[in-house]
Amino acid sequence: MHVIILGAPGSGKGTQSAEITKRFSLKHLSTGDMLRAEINSGSELGLAAKAVMDEGNLVSDDIILGMVAEQLKNSEKGMLFDGFPRTIAQAEGLDKLLAEEKSEISHVIELDIDTEEIVERMLARGRDDDNEDTIRNRLAVFNKQTAPLIEYYRSQNKLSTVLGSGTVEEIFARIEKVLSA
Numbered sequence: 001m002h003v004i005i006l007g008a009p010g011s012g013k014g015t016q017s018a019e020i021t022k023r024f025s026l027k028h029l030s031t032g033d034m035l036r037a038e039i040n041s042g043s044e045l046g047l048a049a050k051a052v053m054d055e056g057n058l059v060s061d062d063i064i065l066g067m068v069a070e071q072l073k074n075s076e077k078g079m080l081f082d083g084f085p086r087t088i089a090q091a092e093g094l095d096k097l098l099a100e101e102k103s104e105i106s107h108v109i110e111l112d113i114d115t116e117e118i119v120e121r122m123l124a125r126g127r128d129d130d131n132e133d134t135i136r137n138r139l140a141v142f143n144k145q146t147a148p149l150i151e152y153y154r155s156q157n158k159l160s161t162v163l164g165s166g167t168v169e170e171i172f173a174r175i176e177k178v179l180s181a
């Protein structure tokens with residue numbers, strides 16, 4: 001089983017991923033975490049990615065797909081893709097990578113949550129890219145570049161929309177119901 005968790009920045013993808021991977025024994029692949037690891041290592045890629053992320057923009061599809069392909073090579077487990085894909089080009093690239101393994105995405109969980117609740121959550125988190133201007137840009141980028149994925153996966157009958165507000169436990173119970181069905 002390969003699962004994607006899709007949602008606006010700060011919608012709780014990373015938070016729910018921790019619960020989902022435990023319950024369903026999936027391998028967690030977070031492109032955000034991978035990019036932050038590159039930044040912390042001081043690599044050239046990390047340096048370039050930091051400038052893009054601090055503005056709230058998306059890192060290039062080629063870089064992201066290259067990082068993901070590398071991870072898929074070494075994995076025999078079902079995957080939970082967190083924060084990836086974020087563009088139609090990334091979704092098509094992922095479909096191709098999985099097809100090479102005679103595999104495909106089984107479920108896409110969309111976390112649906114009100115914009116103002118998102119802004120509040122991210123300001124409280126206070127990561128380097130969590131200031132109000134960057135957050136507003138990340139939301140605009142999401143609406144323009146990532147939201148079209150909702151239709152992409154709905155047309156493949158893979159999309160389930162889950163209410164993303166409430167406690168972490170309440171939201172996870174909704175996701176668990178979908179993935180156990």
Ligand code: B4P
Nearest residue numbers: 009010011012013014015031032053058059083121125168
């Ligand atoms: P990501 O690391 O993917 O992070 P995110 O979208 O900001 O957050 P997430 O939805 O995981 O929210 P979280 O659980 O942390 O992206 C960061 C940046 O990396 C992007 O802007 C982009 O530049 C770059 N990037 C990453 N992937 C990319 C890709 N594929 N292509 C191009 N660029 C890419 O939750 C947020 C906060 O809310 C936390 O503080 C959490 O504790 C809190 N919270 C969670 N659930 C809650 C709840 N139920 N109630 C109250 N608070 C809650």
